[in-house]
Amino acid sequence: MAITGKVALVTGAAQGIGRGIALRLAQDGADVALVDLKPEPLHAVAAEIAALGRRATTFVADVGDREQVRAAVDHAARELGGFDIMVNNAGIAQVKALASVMPEDVERIFRINVQGVLWGIQAAADRFVASGQKGKIINACSIAGHDGFALLGVYSATKFAVRGLTQAAAKEYASKGITVNAYCPGVVGTSMWVEIDQLFSEITGAEKGETFRKYVDGIALGRAETPEDVAGLVSYLSGPDSDYMTGQSVLIDGGLVYR
Protein backbone atom coordinates (compact mmCIF):
# COMPACT_ATOMS: atom_id res chain seq x y z
CA MET A 1 0.00 0.00 0.00
CA ALA A 2 1.50 3.23 -1.24
CA ILE A 3 0.83 5.44 1.80
CA THR A 4 1.18 2.96 4.65
CA GLY A 5 2.17 4.74 7.85
CA LYS A 6 1.45 8.23 6.50
CA VAL A 7 -0.82 10.63 8.37
CA ALA A 8 -3.57 12.40 6.44
CA LEU A 9 -5.98 15.12 7.54
CA VAL A 10 -9.32 15.41 5.71
CA THR A 11 -11.66 18.37 6.24
CA GLY A 12 -15.39 17.97 5.73
CA ALA A 13 -14.88 14.32 6.64
CA ALA A 14 -18.20 13.72 8.40
CA GLN A 15 -20.07 12.75 5.22
CA GLY A 16 -20.10 12.65 1.44
CA ILE A 17 -16.88 13.00 -0.52
CA GLY A 18 -14.77 13.74 2.59
CA ARG A 19 -15.90 10.53 4.28
CA GLY A 20 -15.18 8.59 1.07
CA ILE A 21 -11.67 10.06 0.86
CA ALA A 22 -10.94 9.37 4.53
CA LEU A 23 -11.99 5.72 4.19
CA ARG A 24 -9.99 5.26 0.98
CA LEU A 25 -6.82 6.75 2.48
CA ALA A 26 -7.24 4.44 5.48
CA GLN A 27 -7.68 1.45 3.11
CA ASP A 28 -4.44 2.60 1.46
CA GLY A 29 -2.67 2.39 4.82
CA ALA A 30 -2.85 5.92 6.23
CA ASP A 31 -3.91 7.03 9.69
CA VAL A 32 -6.47 9.80 9.34
CA ALA A 33 -7.45 12.95 11.24
CA LEU A 34 -11.10 13.73 10.57
CA VAL A 35 -12.15 17.39 10.74
CA ASP A 36 -15.65 18.82 10.43
CA LEU A 37 -18.20 21.04 12.16
CA LYS A 38 -20.26 17.98 13.14
CA PRO A 39 -18.85 15.79 15.96
CA GLU A 40 -21.25 12.80 15.94
CA PRO A 41 -20.88 11.71 12.31
CA LEU A 42 -17.13 12.23 12.63
CA HIS A 43 -17.06 9.64 15.40
CA ALA A 44 -18.94 7.19 13.16
CA VAL A 45 -16.34 7.64 10.38
CA ALA A 46 -13.56 7.18 12.95
CA ALA A 47 -15.14 3.86 13.97
CA GLU A 48 -15.23 2.76 10.30
CA ILE A 49 -11.52 3.56 10.01
CA ALA A 50 -10.72 1.66 13.21
CA ALA A 51 -12.55 -1.34 11.71
CA LEU A 52 -10.12 -1.13 8.76
CA GLY A 53 -7.23 -1.48 11.23
CA ARG A 54 -6.00 2.11 10.98
CA ARG A 55 -5.95 4.89 13.56
CA ALA A 56 -8.29 7.86 13.38
CA THR A 57 -8.72 11.00 15.45
CA THR A 58 -11.49 13.57 15.27
CA PHE A 59 -11.35 17.34 15.61
CA VAL A 60 -14.21 19.80 15.41
CA ALA A 61 -13.19 22.93 13.51
CA ASP A 62 -14.56 25.55 11.17
CA VAL A 63 -12.24 25.70 8.15
CA GLY A 64 -13.10 29.38 7.68
CA ASP A 65 -11.26 30.16 10.92
CA ARG A 66 -7.48 30.29 10.42
CA GLU A 67 -6.61 29.49 14.04
CA GLN A 68 -8.97 26.51 14.18
CA VAL A 69 -7.39 25.04 11.05
CA ARG A 70 -3.91 25.43 12.54
CA ALA A 71 -5.15 23.76 15.74
CA ALA A 72 -6.56 20.88 13.66
CA VAL A 73 -3.18 20.30 11.98
CA ASP A 74 -1.39 20.44 15.37
CA HIS A 75 -3.92 17.96 16.77
CA ALA A 76 -3.39 15.53 13.87
CA ALA A 77 0.39 15.62 14.22
CA ARG A 78 0.26 15.22 18.00
CA GLU A 79 -2.33 12.44 18.11
CA LEU A 80 -1.11 10.44 15.11
CA GLY A 81 2.62 11.08 15.42
CA GLY A 82 3.25 12.83 12.09
CA PHE A 83 1.67 14.77 9.29
CA ASP A 84 2.04 14.04 5.56
CA ILE A 85 -1.15 14.69 3.56
CA MET A 86 -3.64 17.58 3.80
CA VAL A 87 -6.99 17.25 2.01
CA ASN A 88 -8.87 20.57 1.99
CA ASN A 89 -12.24 19.05 1.10
CA ALA A 90 -14.83 21.01 3.13
CA GLY A 91 -17.08 23.25 1.09
CA ILE A 92 -20.61 24.53 0.75
CA ALA A 93 -22.91 25.13 -2.22
CA GLN A 94 -24.94 28.18 -3.12
CA VAL A 95 -27.67 28.43 -5.74
CA LYS A 96 -28.66 31.99 -6.64
CA ALA A 97 -29.26 34.09 -9.72
CA LEU A 98 -26.43 36.61 -9.96
CA ALA A 99 -29.05 39.39 -9.87
CA SER A 100 -30.05 38.41 -6.32
CA VAL A 101 -26.62 37.79 -4.81
CA MET A 102 -25.96 39.96 -1.72
CA PRO A 103 -22.62 40.80 -0.06
CA GLU A 104 -23.30 38.39 2.82
CA ASP A 105 -23.82 35.53 0.32
CA VAL A 106 -20.42 36.17 -1.24
CA GLU A 107 -18.73 36.53 2.15
CA ARG A 108 -20.20 33.29 3.51
CA ILE A 109 -19.19 31.04 0.64
CA PHE A 110 -15.78 32.62 0.01
CA ARG A 111 -15.01 32.28 3.73
CA ILE A 112 -15.44 28.50 3.58
CA ASN A 113 -14.62 27.47 0.00
CA VAL A 114 -11.68 29.84 -0.58
CA GLN A 115 -10.35 30.99 2.80
CA GLY A 116 -10.91 27.46 4.13
CA VAL A 117 -8.60 26.10 1.42
CA LEU A 118 -6.07 28.92 1.89
CA TRP A 119 -5.84 28.38 5.68
CA GLY A 120 -5.47 24.65 5.05
CA ILE A 121 -2.64 25.18 2.55
CA GLN A 122 -0.91 27.60 4.92
CA ALA A 123 -1.20 25.46 8.06
CA ALA A 124 -0.07 22.29 6.29
CA ALA A 125 2.82 23.93 4.42
CA ASP A 126 4.06 25.69 7.58
CA ARG A 127 4.22 22.34 9.35
CA PHE A 128 5.91 20.56 6.44
CA VAL A 129 8.52 23.34 6.17
CA ALA A 130 9.11 23.45 9.95
CA SER A 131 9.68 19.70 10.06
CA GLY A 132 11.77 19.75 6.87
CA GLN A 133 9.69 17.06 5.23
CA LYS A 134 7.96 16.65 1.88
CA GLY A 135 4.18 16.80 1.88
CA LYS A 136 1.07 16.59 -0.26
CA ILE A 137 -1.68 19.20 -0.28
CA ILE A 138 -4.89 18.32 -2.14
CA ASN A 139 -7.79 20.75 -2.60
CA ALA A 140 -11.47 20.35 -3.50
CA CYS A 141 -12.25 22.06 -6.78
CA SER A 142 -15.17 21.15 -9.14
CA ILE A 143 -16.33 21.14 -12.73
CA ALA A 144 -17.57 24.56 -11.63
CA GLY A 145 -13.90 25.59 -11.34
CA HIS A 146 -13.50 24.92 -15.08
CA ASP A 147 -16.85 26.17 -16.36
CA GLY A 148 -19.34 28.74 -15.03
CA PHE A 149 -22.82 27.29 -14.42
CA ALA A 150 -26.07 29.30 -14.36
CA LEU A 151 -27.37 29.85 -10.81
CA LEU A 152 -24.06 28.54 -9.46
CA GLY A 153 -22.11 31.70 -10.35
CA VAL A 154 -20.60 32.58 -6.98
CA TYR A 155 -19.96 28.90 -6.20
CA SER A 156 -18.15 28.69 -9.57
CA ALA A 157 -16.12 31.78 -8.65
CA THR A 158 -14.97 30.08 -5.43
CA LYS A 159 -13.85 27.00 -7.34
CA PHE A 160 -12.00 29.06 -9.98
CA ALA A 161 -10.29 30.70 -6.99
CA VAL A 162 -9.28 27.27 -5.68
CA ARG A 163 -7.58 26.56 -9.01
CA GLY A 164 -5.65 29.84 -8.71
CA LEU A 165 -4.59 29.08 -5.14
CA THR A 166 -3.55 25.56 -6.17
CA GLN A 167 -1.32 26.86 -8.97
CA ALA A 168 0.22 29.63 -6.84
CA ALA A 169 0.85 27.32 -3.88
CA ALA A 170 2.41 24.72 -6.18
CA LYS A 171 4.93 27.32 -7.37
CA GLU A 172 5.59 28.81 -3.92
CA TYR A 173 6.21 25.48 -2.21
CA ALA A 174 7.80 23.38 -4.95
CA SER A 175 11.34 24.08 -3.74
CA LYS A 176 10.35 22.68 -0.31
CA GLY A 177 9.27 19.35 -1.80
CA ILE A 178 5.57 20.08 -1.28
CA THR A 179 3.13 19.30 -4.10
CA VAL A 180 -0.26 20.98 -4.36
CA ASN A 181 -3.03 19.63 -6.60
CA ALA A 182 -6.82 19.66 -6.75
CA TYR A 183 -9.60 17.25 -7.69
CA CYS A 184 -12.56 18.51 -9.70
CA PRO A 185 -15.59 16.22 -9.40
CA GLY A 186 -18.74 16.53 -11.49
CA VAL A 187 -22.12 15.49 -10.12
CA VAL A 188 -21.65 13.44 -6.98
CA GLY A 189 -24.75 12.07 -5.27
CA THR A 190 -24.18 13.57 -1.83
CA SER A 191 -26.23 15.82 0.48
CA MET A 192 -24.77 18.78 -1.39
CA TRP A 193 -26.59 17.78 -4.58
CA VAL A 194 -29.85 17.15 -2.68
CA GLU A 195 -29.59 20.76 -1.51
CA ILE A 196 -28.63 22.07 -4.97
CA ASP A 197 -31.56 20.24 -6.59
CA GLN A 198 -33.97 21.63 -3.98
CA LEU A 199 -32.69 25.21 -4.39
CA PHE A 200 -32.94 24.97 -8.19
CA SER A 201 -36.56 23.85 -7.78
CA GLU A 202 -37.33 26.88 -5.62
CA ILE A 203 -35.89 29.25 -8.24
CA THR A 204 -36.89 27.59 -11.53
CA GLY A 205 -39.97 25.55 -10.57
CA ALA A 206 -38.22 22.34 -11.68
CA GLU A 207 -39.60 19.18 -10.11
CA LYS A 208 -37.71 17.46 -7.33
CA GLY A 209 -34.84 15.47 -8.87
CA GLU A 210 -35.18 17.12 -12.29
CA THR A 211 -32.09 19.33 -12.11
CA PHE A 212 -29.95 16.45 -10.84
CA ARG A 213 -31.25 14.24 -13.68
CA LYS A 214 -30.52 16.94 -16.28
CA TYR A 215 -26.95 17.26 -15.08
CA VAL A 216 -26.49 13.47 -15.02
CA ASP A 217 -27.90 13.24 -18.57
CA GLY A 218 -24.89 15.31 -19.71
CA ILE A 219 -22.37 12.81 -18.33
CA ALA A 220 -20.74 10.73 -21.07
CA LEU A 221 -20.29 7.71 -18.79
CA GLY A 222 -24.03 7.79 -18.13
CA ARG A 223 -24.22 7.77 -14.35
CA ALA A 224 -23.79 10.07 -11.37
CA GLU A 225 -20.42 10.07 -9.64
CA THR A 226 -19.81 8.43 -6.25
CA PRO A 227 -17.52 9.58 -3.44
CA GLU A 228 -15.47 6.44 -4.18
CA ASP A 229 -14.86 7.66 -7.76
CA VAL A 230 -13.40 10.87 -6.34
CA ALA A 231 -11.46 9.08 -3.60
CA GLY A 232 -9.55 7.03 -6.19
CA LEU A 233 -8.08 10.20 -7.66
CA VAL A 234 -7.27 11.60 -4.22
CA SER A 235 -5.54 8.32 -3.39
CA TYR A 236 -3.31 8.79 -6.47
CA LEU A 237 -2.62 12.44 -5.58
CA SER A 238 -1.66 11.33 -2.03
CA GLY A 239 0.84 8.68 -3.09
CA PRO A 240 4.31 8.54 -4.66
CA ASP A 241 3.02 7.95 -8.21
CA SER A 242 1.99 11.63 -8.32
CA ASP A 243 5.32 12.96 -6.99
CA TYR A 244 6.14 14.67 -10.32
CA MET A 245 2.74 16.37 -10.54
CA THR A 246 1.93 19.77 -9.03
CA GLY A 247 -0.38 22.74 -9.63
CA GLN A 248 -2.97 20.62 -11.44
CA SER A 249 -6.75 20.75 -10.96
CA VAL A 250 -7.84 17.42 -12.36
CA LEU A 251 -11.33 16.86 -13.74
CA ILE A 252 -12.94 13.61 -12.60
CA ASP A 253 -16.50 13.94 -13.84
CA GLY A 254 -17.36 10.98 -16.10
CA GLY A 255 -16.95 13.17 -19.18
CA LEU A 256 -19.12 16.22 -18.48
CA VAL A 257 -16.74 19.15 -18.95
CA TYR A 258 -13.80 19.05 -21.38
CA ARG A 259 -10.79 21.35 -20.80
Ligand SMILES: NC(=O)C1=CN([C@@H]2O[C@H](COP(=O)(O)OP(=O)(O)OC[C@H]3O[C@@H](n4cnc5c(N)ncnc54)[C@H](O)[C@@H]3O)[C@@H](O)[C@H]2O)C=CC1
Ligand atom coordinates in the same frame (compact mmCIF):
# COMPACT_ATOMS: atom_id res chain seq x y z
N1 LIG B 1 -21.27 16.89 -4.50
C1 LIG B 1 -20.78 17.27 -5.68
O1 LIG B 1 -21.38 17.00 -6.74
C2 LIG B 1 -19.50 18.02 -5.77
C3 LIG B 1 -18.82 18.47 -4.66
N2 LIG B 1 -17.64 19.16 -4.81
C4 LIG B 1 -16.90 19.65 -3.67
O2 LIG B 1 -16.52 18.55 -2.85
C5 LIG B 1 -16.46 18.95 -1.49
C6 LIG B 1 -17.31 18.00 -0.66
O3 LIG B 1 -18.64 18.02 -1.16
P1 LIG B 1 -19.79 17.02 -0.65
O4 LIG B 1 -19.20 15.88 0.07
O5 LIG B 1 -20.65 16.78 -1.81
O6 LIG B 1 -20.56 17.96 0.37
P2 LIG B 1 -21.42 17.60 1.67
O7 LIG B 1 -22.28 18.80 1.91
O8 LIG B 1 -22.05 16.29 1.57
O9 LIG B 1 -20.31 17.52 2.82
C7 LIG B 1 -19.55 18.64 3.15
C8 LIG B 1 -18.98 18.46 4.55
O10 LIG B 1 -18.21 19.65 4.84
C9 LIG B 1 -18.55 20.08 6.16
N3 LIG B 1 -18.35 21.52 6.28
C10 LIG B 1 -19.09 22.51 5.70
N4 LIG B 1 -18.64 23.70 6.11
C11 LIG B 1 -17.59 23.47 6.94
C12 LIG B 1 -16.73 24.31 7.68
N5 LIG B 1 -16.87 25.64 7.65
N6 LIG B 1 -15.76 23.74 8.42
C13 LIG B 1 -15.63 22.38 8.47
N7 LIG B 1 -16.43 21.54 7.80
C14 LIG B 1 -17.40 22.08 7.05
C15 LIG B 1 -20.01 19.70 6.33
O11 LIG B 1 -20.36 19.64 7.72
C16 LIG B 1 -20.06 18.36 5.63
O12 LIG B 1 -19.78 17.29 6.52
C17 LIG B 1 -16.92 20.40 -1.46
O13 LIG B 1 -15.79 21.26 -1.46
C18 LIG B 1 -17.69 20.55 -2.76
O14 LIG B 1 -17.72 21.89 -3.21
C19 LIG B 1 -17.13 19.44 -6.04
C20 LIG B 1 -17.76 19.03 -7.16
C21 LIG B 1 -18.99 18.28 -7.12
Ligand SMILES: CC(=O)C(C)=O
Ligand atom coordinates in the same frame (compact mmCIF):
# COMPACT_ATOMS: atom_id res chain seq x y z
C1 LIG C 1 -21.59 20.75 -6.66
C2 LIG C 1 -20.79 21.01 -7.86
O1 LIG C 1 -19.64 21.34 -7.78
C3 LIG C 1 -21.40 20.86 -9.11
C4 LIG C 1 -21.27 21.91 -10.06
O2 LIG C 1 -22.02 19.87 -9.35
